Amino acid sequence: MKNLKFTIVLLFLLLGLSNFAQQGPPAFTKVKVTGKIVDKKSNQPLEYATITLKNQKNPKAISGGITNNKGEYEADVIPGVYDITIEFISFKNIEIKDKKITEPTSLGTIALEDDASQLNEVVVRAEKSSVEIKLDKKVYNVGQDMMVKGGTVSDVLDNVPSVSVDTEGNVSLRGSDNVRILIDGRPSYAVNVAEALRQLPADAIDKVEVITNPSARYDAEGGSGIINIVLKKGKNQGFNGTLIASTGIPETYGLTANINYKTEKLNYFTTAGFNHRTNEGGGKTNSEYFNEDGSVKNYLYEDRETERTRDGFNGRAGVEWTVAPNTYWTNAINYEKNTGEDNDLINYNSYDASRVFTGTTYRLNTGDTGSENASFTSNLIKNFNDKGHKLTVDTSISRNTDDSQSVITGSDNYNNTLNNQIQKQGQLQADYVLPLGEGSQFEAGYKGNFADLNNEYYVLDENGIKIKNLSNTLEYKENINALYTQYGFKANKFSYLFGLRWEDTNIEVNLLEDPIQFNTKKYNNFFPSAFISYEISDQSNITTSYSKRLSRPRGRFMNPAVNYSSNVNIFQGNPDLDPSLTNKFDVGYIKRWEKVTFNTSAYFEDTKDVFSFVRSPTGDVVNGVPVIKSQPINLGKEQKYGFEFTLNYNPFKIWRINSNFNFYNVKTTGEHSYTDTNDKVIVQNLDNEATTWFARVSSKLTLPYKIDWQLNGTYNGEQKTAQGKNLDQFSMNTAFSKDVMKDKATIAFNISDIFNTRKMRSYTYLDNQISYGEMQFRKRQFNLSFTYRFNKAKNEREKNAPRNEGGGDGGGDFPG
Template structure:
């Protein structure tokens, strides 16, 4: 069978290369053979393709190597006459006979075409590592991670190096939530990004790219970097696909399927799924109040129980058309519909100065949520030649609605809240790449993003009358036009590469409060330079240094002045007068590869002006004698962050793989905030703060007897001081088991999320006359069982990137 031939070929290649590596120094290679290997129909580089040189006079004298992520190879060989073989699994072999090599030579580009027979017969294929560490980004391959089976995108992101997701679903990178989230290279159009990520099933995700210092080709938004979520797109010839069913505790179940049908000219792909999810959570806030002389005045204990139920349908369908060998056009429609219930019960227990119980009250928020998102995307790629000269054009249009209505009942009466949002978004983008000479290229492009959001928020009292002080209608319009250019090259006869870029963005934002006739217009334009330098120490190690200027625009809940009214004494409210923050970002990195180990480390520094920060302050209002506290975002002033991070991939044995990530950082903020207290006195808070914190994650995957795979992941967030208190440390652990059945056509997986039920956000907050201790757990421990069935699709298939993707080039180093 072909698979046996494949195994023999790999063993022979490994043995011959090992023998070659053990030759005496005098017989070591003296000339360098280079070139590039791509896929013929798409012109996409093939990573891990092999090149073998066999000396015709001495067959034992072998040389060989594999391609990097750009499809490039570099092989050292002694001068002589060679038979050259170019190979990649499931592709036709290219052979060159009697090639005389006497000096350094570039063999040019080899275009491999698919072998239909091998595509139908090959079952065992090289399995990618769960985490790939590259110079400019980390790539997390989702398909092999059992922990996220039956989960959502939020679960996926919570297992990605450098990324963490808190109990409310907010995503942060290197400890900062100042990031930009992309889906297939485009910004997420969802109104509530955290909620949207919890609705997309993990099974729809192919991989996640983490780019901590993007180049000028990417949006300038995201002070701490970008996270690019890439959806699955099958590429195997013929009809193939996957079916997945899952169930869990608390009550959770779902079914999803993806199918792909590929012909010579057309590739049809579709994904559909339904999920019913129950998230049980809870929290508490214990507050102590003081008299002006510092003596205890009273105590208030709040306990909260939450249950969020979501019914979600996701659908995606598209077709990729090979117009001719150099032109590809992809069109797709994405549809998502969600509905659900939000139940939030808060019990209040009041005590006097001696902690004697005085009164109990409650507040029940019974909410109904519904959203519908529709998006059409189109992508056109024109390759002018096989050297990388190409034009890419993207367009998308979307419409999102999000409705949340609640009935709030309690000891003090009844209220209704209605929050209805409609968002429309149009995106246009063009990217042009021109190779100028060997090892250098020029890029330029344009991007236009045009959005319109209308948000109606009403709070009604017990008899149905609107409470004007808590209600508003927000109109938010955002138009952004951007141009960029960059040039990269590898300096001849050196090991240095560089990439220099400049981006210009013009922003026009309108934030209008229609009820109160408050109109805010913010217009600004900025230049965003970027620079990257790479030094190739050896084939196994590289050093990089980079700089970029980044920007963060306030959006969504940051800008919306609608109050979160689930608690009438702890209220959150957005700030429509927020200004964008600007960040100067520096990064120095080093990567080293051994046979079983890949080590990547970096030191980074971020200098941010007008940074967003949440502050809590008394409003001067009281509810039954209890002061009402308002939490809102402000432009604090300045923040400087210095950190050190390393990622380690270690494979001690074929059956055991370990990935780990560690991040240590120091944050220093400078600024102040003023508010008016209950006596109409202006109070100024000094919010200067210095804090150290660290974050660690380790993931172990090993194969047990009877071919049972076991995965265990642990993560730890260190304690961090804040300007108004501190956040306590948090630890969590997940585990999963999986077993292939039905001749490896199906897989059964069982996972436990938060084994010890310990992922609880805990914090202290200090005011002049009040201290509070709080806990919040968005999701309690969960159990999940899933069944996956594959048809005409091997478990470890290597799917090639879609020709319609436009995810490359941002931080790639030339050369």
């Protein structure tokens, strides 16, 4: 089986690379054709409009381009006479005949008119690639991925280049979990971010932006980078929308509606959905214990079966008002409510030193969960001209409650745990962009993030009395104010972008128990960034970049509430963690051919006070078994270097291949000390160096009868840790879809984790114990979905695309 996994991954990679190698440079000297396309009525730029140039003497020689968010395009053609066609969905085409092009030519600004007769038609266009590679980020278009139909945001992220999601839902970027996750440019401070991402349905997502080395305009937080999840925003003229129904095994079903109504000045958009999800999982922990002389003492095998069900409703409604031809004001409200049940059964089987069975016990954790989130966002954009001079102001407020209660019963104990959380957030941001001539611009802005969290957690014994050493009330307050400025300009084939960000942080972490513990963290830092790009040709660029990043501990890292599902292997956060600082260096190269886009980068990261999980005995014993606690600490220093490449290849019109490969080396230096049961200070040396790799390949092929088939495989290599090693992991997914009802509807079927191999497996080595563990959060799943579109094309390019899809982390584009 292991050889099969390697063979499948390598075949995909070799196929992509061999075809890539066959592509060659242009055989003729070409000239550039440029221009701009706008909406005739509003004079707003049209993004994703297409221009096609067909050579009259050689009809097979076709060139063209797609407009960017400024409505601009460029295309390279062999000198000759061309017929030119300019198209955009629901607009009248424009044709230019017998255009002689012998030198660089500008077609100027071309205005397209609405074609009212097309508004109610379904027009199938060539699909936009599911992965767009840009120099400063990768953009993953969710709508083109059949794998995530009926899934959640976690499923979406697990298909994004450079991103991986482990079996517990934790997100990492380039192998590091110090990543900043934004939704429409706004942060989430949920204590359990992984669980929050599982609640949001994939059908509400438009695209995901991955920024591995952000500039000064972005938050400094996120040592390995930023992932921005962009929600759907309808922009099409008139009344239109999409309905999606799904069902699956284990029991899963849902219904989502995205509806939009647009007039000349007002655009109303809404998304509402209900979903029921069942996740079946399991795991085990096999431990071998030793005496002080090194001989075997006994064995304990834990077998776990889990089932989690969730019922969730999410709704979003808003309106965009065109106050003036150059001023737009958008307001939206969001509401989410989720309830669920958890069942976690652990059987403990004990054996003596000779592996003779000595007894069994069990532990059953049954619980109820509930969360409710409400937020309001407002976005104002003032365009002073059509050359990029603009002011953007964003505000948002939100309130979140998250409650859970569980009853733990076992062979020899009874406990009750409760966790109640209330969180309030506010954000204010202003961004100003001023072009200063051809290819240069100045930017400046302010951003304030304000959060207040109260988390009460306690464990009751069989008499209903609170167990003090396992109970606490956490009060967390965070105020962050930031200022930034940056300047970009272009000189010949070089483009430069230099920026500086200043952030002032004031954090209070208080434990309201006896005795009360106060932890105040106040610090301010400067975060410089620099980007230099060289245009080798119209189709290739090389970029070098530097930025300073910060990672603030949050969520389960900070929360001292004890994960009490196992009474011998427990997890506890650390409210005294300090932030870590990272210096990031990156050299990237991108090359585009007609059918191939290749992007590669080499990177180096140097981090101080990096977070690391350590395991150590608590001194407690349950039925003769020592209790081991896992907790995050500020370890010391970490240095990481690696390289990655992303390859998009379209060998034929019906076949598209995307591949991503990442290889890296991580070296950590540090130690941890604790006091054992004999009051002896034990110092753990946690120095570690590990090399590993990650690969993902996705193929989408149109079969006969217009059936689309998608297949992807993911492999994570083995990685050594300071106290053991994480074993390799392989998984594969597949999906089929078919358009029906004259292409107004689509039926899709997908299988997640075909071979049921997506398990986190690891070994842990301690002084008196060796443990092997497996964890599978979700077993293999089958999903069937039905999508119906009314007054909307399947792959429609939305005109008047969102003007600030980052939702606040906007700003101008890289100069040039």
